[in-house]
Amino acid sequence: xxxxxxxxxxxxxxxxxxxxxxxxxxxxxxxxxxxxxxxxxxxxxxxxxxxxxxxxxxxxxxxxxxxxxxxxxxxxxxxxxxxxxxxxxxxxxxxxxxxxxxxxxxxxxxxxxxxxxxxxxxxxxxxxxxxxxxxxxxxxxxxxxxxxxxxxxxxxxxxxxxxxxxxxxxxxxxxxxxxxxxxxxxxxxxxxxxxxxxxxxxxxxxxxxx
Numbered sequence: 001x002x003x004x005x006x007x008x009x010x011x012x013x014x015x016x017x018x019x020x021x022x023x024x025x026x027x028x029x030x031x032x033x034x035x036x037x038x039x040x041x042x043x044x045x046x047x048x049x050x051x052x053x054x055x056x057x058x059x060x061x062x063x064x065x066x067x068x069x070x071x072x073x074x075x076x077x078x079x080x081x082x083x084x085x086x087x088x089x090x091x092x093x094x095x096x097x098x099x100x101x102x103x104x105x106x107x108x109x110x111x112x113x114x115x116x117x118x119x120x121x122x123x124x125x126x127x128x129x130x131x132x133x134x135x136x137x138x139x140x141x142x143x144x145x146x147x148x149x150x151x152x153x154x155x156x157x158x159x160x161x162x163x164x165x166x167x168x169x170x171x172x173x174x175x176x177x178x179x180x181x182x183x184x185x186x187x188x189x190x191x192x193x194x195x196x197x198x199x200x201x202x203x204x205x206x207x208x209x210x
Contacts (some may be wrong), residue, residue: 018200034112041104043086045208049169052155054106061124065137067204070121072102072138074198077170077190080131081158081205091133093160097135098122099153127160139199142177144209151177151184156205160202170203 081093098106105111107120114120127133136177142149152172159165165181171178171189178184190201 001030012159018071041204042129043206044187045084046158046166046168046205047187048167049185049188050183051157052169054100054108055155055157056108056119059096059124061125062123062137063130063133064124065099065121065123065135067120070101070138072141075137075139076134076198076200077137077154077203078132078134078200079105079203079205081133081160081207082131084206086204086206089127089129090160090163090174091127091129091131093127093158093163093207094099094124095133095135096124096157096159097137098155099137100140100143102138104143104149110145112125137207139143139172149177150178151181153173153184158205159206160207162209164210166205166207170201172201 019023046047077097081090081095083090095132100106100109101121104188105119107114107122112120123135125133125135137154140152142152142153145151153169155167155169157167169183169188171184173189173192178189188203190203192199192201196202
């Protein structure tokens, strides 16, 4: 009887299936989060996601998006921005962030009467020399999208010299509206912990060279 194939030979024989499917499966399990280094070859570029109807250009540079009239549970969002090898930091990369408040309202959805130059829960910030960033915001609420609610999410545009700009959304684990949402991608679900007081969300972005 022939010897049973080793794991390596099995993967080689399965090049048309398992070998190609394994990175995608690992990516879906969270290779864009803090465990990225453990994912090895599965570490891939961050998936894009729709911009949505509420983007506004010209947000100010600031790492604290919370103002006195903003409703919602305090949230810290941090992570790193790297190039396609998932290791080379993109120092000075710019994040353009916008989101709904804890009640699910954007500053330009018609529910708030704000001056035209007022940006609420919007801001830009630059990654440091190690590609790291951190911002203070609130946990976004849900809002109706047709007949169903959208899961909580944070919109982000990421840009860096020599790399393709990225527009995407970040989602939260365990949200009751994750299942069935037409836009969510599992690779965009953040790590969330509460070991630092306020909930702390973490996500690492990987950009593609242009």
